[in-house]
Amino acid sequence: MEDLRAGPSGSWVPKESSLERKVSDISLCDSDDDCCGENDPKENGDDGFIPSPLVPLKEHLERDKEDESLRKWKEKLLGHIDDNENCQIEPEVTFLTIGIVSDSCPEFLTSLPVERNHSNVLFTLKEGSNYRLKLTFRVKYNIVSGLTYSNAIWKGGIQVDQSKGMLGTFAPQQEPYIHMLEKETTPSGVMARGTYMAKLKFEDDDRRCHFELDYAFEIKKHC
Structure with missing residues (x-):
């Protein structure tokens, strides 16, 4: 994870320029506008960026x-x-499942979209353990180029972590792709335990948003 300051007992602590808004309970965006944020200056091209023609x-x-x-x-x-x-x-990227692979807890897997009646906490992790998010997705119609992800994490309404990474370029095919995100490590200590809110987002190199998920997870002393 990046841009973090070490806290007491290895816990995540807020960055100086933390976001102050609180992420809602688990929900999937219902439309492309919900995902991409039609009021975001970057998405509207106000920063001078012009997507390449498909x-x-x-x-x-x-x-x-x-x-x-x-x-x-x-x-x-x-x-x-x-x-x-x-x-x-335009390429169509459909995310099918999300899972957790951890060195200390049983593997977790759930279908997407997440059911509305699902518990607020999507999965549980052990403090001080390594884990990776595992996703399956299908690409249709055209090549999706430079697919990237960002994963922001909040606790108590304060952002405590932000990770980003590259998945790559994918051609359309019938069989779904299976991809593991970069390895992450949970903080440890009494202050690190509790419920966290997170937002996972996937965009291509033309800043098209293909998927966005708000979710919650819990860190405990034991799984």
């Missing part, structure tokens, strides 16, 4: 088609192209 898969294959080795590599990467789906240019 190119249909057939055009990807036709480019450099005189290069036999490159053409074969593209066909292997992109696979079969369904003419009925070619009218859909």
Whole structure:
């Protein structure tokens, strides 16, 4: 995890410029506008960023088609192209499951979207333990390029951690992708125990938001 100051007994402590808003209970965004934040200046291009134009898969294959080795590599990467789906240019990324793989607790897995009647605490972790988030997702229609994630964590309404990472570039395919995020370590000590709120978000290199999840987890002395 990044940008953290070590606290007493190895606990997470708020950064000096912490966010002060409190994340709500577990919920999934209901629309792309909910995910991407239509009032976010970055998403509206106010910072001068202009997304690159999307190119249909057939055009990807036709480019450099005189290069036999490159053409074969593209066909292997992109696979079969369904003419009925070619009218859909923008990639569709659907997240199917989220899980936790830990060195001290049983593996946890749940389907997405999270059921509305699910307990407020999605999973429990042991203090001072290593864990990784495990996700399965499917890509359709087009290549999703530079898929990244950010995971912000709050306790008592104060942000205590922020982690970011790169998943990569993925071509559309029938079988879902399985991806493990970077290893994280929970803090330890009495002050570290309790319930945390978190927000997990996935965007591509054109700043398109494909998935966002607010969730809660608990750190205990024992699982």
